[in-house]
Structures are given as structure tokens and as C-alpha cells.
Amino acid sequence: MRRLTAVLLPMLWLLTGCMNTTDDEGVDRSSSKTRPFVEIKAPPTYHVLSGYDPKWEAYVREGIEMSRAYWGSYGPTHVWIGGREDGRPIDGAAREAFIEEYCRWRTAGTERTLEECRPYVMERFIDVIESDRPEAYLSWVDEKSQPEAELVFLNVHEWFYEEDAVPDPVLRGIHEYTHVFQMAFGEMPTWMMEGGAVFAESWLIHMLGRRPLDFNLSRIMERADSIRETGLTISDMEDIDTAPDDVAKHHLELAYDTGAWAVAFLIHRSPGRSVSRYRDVFHPLVTELGWEQALCDYLSIEDKRDFYDEFERFLSLPREDRLAILDELTP
Numbered sequence: 001m002r003r004l005t006a007v008l009l010p011m012l013w014l015l016t017g018c019m020n021t022t023d024d025e026g027v028d029r030s031s032s033k034t035r036p037f038v039e040i041k042a043p044p045t046y047h048v049l050s051g052y053d054p055k056w057e058a059y060v061r062e063g064i065e066m067s068r069a070y071w072g073s074y075g076p077t078h079v080w081i082g083g084r085e086d087g088r089p090i091d092g093a094a095r096e097a098f099i100e101e102y103c104r105w106r107t108a109g110t111e112r113t114l115e116e117c118r119p120y121v122m123e124r125f126i127d128v129i130e131s132d133r134p135e136a137y138l139s140w141v142d143e144k145s146q147p148e149a150e151l152v153f154l155n156v157h158e159w160f161y162e163e164d165a166v167p168d169p170v171l172r173g174i175h176e177y178t179h180v181f182q183m184a185f186g187e188m189p190t191w192m193m194e195g196g197a198v199f200a201e202s203w204l205i206h207m208l209g210r211r212p213l214d215f216n217l218s219r220i221m222e223r224a225d226s227i228r229e230t231g232l233t234i235s236d237m238e239d240i241d242t243a244p245d246d247v248a249k250h251h252l253e254l255a256y257d258t259g260a261w262a263v264a265f266l267i268h269r270s271p272g273r274s275v276s277r278y279r280d281v282f283h284p285l286v287t288e289l290g291w292e293q294a295l296c297d298y299l300s301i302e303d304k305r306d307f308y309d310e311f312e313r314f315l316s317l318p319r320e321d322r323l324a325i326l327d328e329l330t331p
């Protein structure tokens with residue numbers, strides 16, 4: 001499937017997928033206050049497994065830097081890129097260098113040891129690379145004095161198609177860095193996090209004149225429509241960690257697809273219909289008020305339910321009417 005896969009692996013350490021905040025004791029910390037990332041001048045630090053074609057790093061970096069130029073610079077952020085093509089074995093020296101580089105960073109300033117880090121890297125990076133499965137996700141590393149963002153991109157060449165005008169690994173970079181920005185402002189529901197990141201993939205590319213805004217969003221709408229008959233809505237997808245199985249199994253359509261349209265609708269419903277205002281005004285409101293009150297203040301509504309109800313009515317409109325709001329969004 002040519003899209004981001006949400007990674008919800010058994011976690012050894014405090015390791016978070018996009019929205020997963022389960023620590024190594026298996027305690028659900030999603031309801032407790034997460035310490036945010038901070039605004040930081042320094043660019044992300046890129047780490048690449050030697051032997052993986054540099055063009056994959058270049059695509060990922062292009063997306064991350066595009067995203068950072070738009071959202072602002074947050075972190076500290078470390079980017080880990082690795083993969084292997086055509087089943088070629090990973091060079092032993094390259095693997096050791098990658099493990100050492102990762103573990104030196106990951107254990108610095110924590111009580112973790114290099115010895116416990118090694119099996120962790122083997123499972124989370126090397127085994128995944130050797131499985132030839134693509135992965136992209138953000139981990140929130142909370143053990144350091146200041147939480148750091150870890151962006152992981154493995155085997156992204158598997159998402160590359162020659163005919164794509166914008167290579168998918170670029171979109172993965174945009175998407176994951178958008179989460180770094182979001183996590184500098186406080187907790188938001190899963191649909192808003194993933195929806196915001198998917199929306200950003202289309203918006204940023206559109207702003208650069210590389211593709212029409214509806215190019216992906218129209219296909220995304222079809223997938224969102226495909227699960228409407230289940231009766232599930234984004235209100236069921238506020239927290240993937242606590243969602244029951246029958247909801248969680250639809251998380252791609254609910255959080256990513258329907259979420260992207262919910263964010264487009266939210267912006268369209270807001271004063272000025274402005275995406276940069278969503279960035280500059282809405283997110284600081286989340287920090288100040290929490291996301292639910294921020295949503296109410298931003299849209300001048302009484303309750304988040306009002307938003308959910310309006311959005312459901314929007315989803316019932318004819319397809320052309322829904323797509324038309326994209327033309328009315330402003331920078």
C-alpha cells in the first residue's frame with residue numbers, strides 16, 4: 001500500500017509511533033502531559049546507513065526541509081535513514097557504524113547503556129531493513145532532559161514509483177516533520193495529528209506549484225467515504241491508543257484520510273480560511289487552552305461536538321461541493 005503505515009510495534013523503551021505514547025513499562029501515558037519539543041535554530045541531524053543509495057536520503061531531506069521551512073524549526077530532531085535494495089545484504093562494517101552512531105546518541109544523557117541499546121537497534125532498524133518492509137514514523141524520545149524527536153525512514157525506496165511527479169519519500173519527510181511541529185504545541189487528537197500531516201503533504205507541494213491541491217486529496221476522499229457505512233467518525237479516533245479494536249482497524253481511513261479532510265474543513269470553517277493562520281494562531285491556542293477549547297475558540301463554537309456534527313454534514317454533501325472547498329483555502 002502506497003501510504004504511510006502507522007507503526008505500532010511492541011515497545012522496548014519509551015518509543016512512540018506517531019501517536020503512541022506507551023513507555024517501557026507498558027504504562028499508558030497518553031493522558032498525562034507530554035513534554036513538548038521546542039523551537040530550535042539548529043537543523044535536524046541526519047544519519048544514514050552507509051551503502052543505502054544517497055538519493056533516498058536526498059528525497060527524505062527535501063521533504064523534511066520543505067516542511068521545516070513552512071512550519072518552523074523545532075526539535076531537537078534526529079533523522080535516521082536506512083535500507084537495502086534488491087535484497088543485498090547490509091555491509092557488516094556499515095551496520096556496526098550505524099548501531100554505534102545510533103546508540104551513542106540514544107543513550108547520551110540517559111541511564112541507558114550501550115549494551116541494552118544494541119538489541120533494540122537490531123530489532124527496530126536492522127531486522128526491519130532486512131525484512132525489506134518500508135517504514136516511516138516519529139518517535140518521541142522522552143528520557144533526555146529535553147525530549148528529542150527521532151524520525152525514522154526505512155526502505156523508503158519501496159514507496160518510490162518512477163511515474164510520480166513528486167517522489168513519495170519526499171511526502172514521507174513532509175509528513176513526519178509536520179508531527180515534530182505539532183508536538184511542540186501539546187496534545188491533539190489522533191485524527192488532527194495524522195490529518196494535519198496528510199493535509200500538509202498536499203498543501204506544501206501545492207504551494208510550490210508542483211501539483212494541484214486535489215491531486216491526492218480527491219483520492220483520499222474516496223477512501224474516507226469507503227468507511228462511512230460503518231458509522232464510525234473522527235470522534236471515535238481521538239486516541240488510537242485507547243480505541244477499541246473495531247475502531248482501530250479502520251485507523252488509516254479514519255485518522256489519515258478522514259482526518260485530512262477534517263483539517264481541510266476546519267481551516268475552511270475558520271476566519272480567513274487561512275492555512276498559515278491555522279499554523280500560527282491555532283497551534284499556540286492548543287498550548288494555551290488544550291485542543292478542545294482551542295477548537296471551540298478558533299471556530300467560535302460551544303463544543304467540539306458542534307464541529308463533529310458540522311463535519312458529518314459536510315461529508316454528506318455531493319463530492320464536487322466537498323472538493324470545492326480546496327479552491328477556497330488561502331495561504
Ligand SMILES: [Zn+2]
Pocket residue numbers: 004018175176179193194197
Ligand atoms: Zn503520521
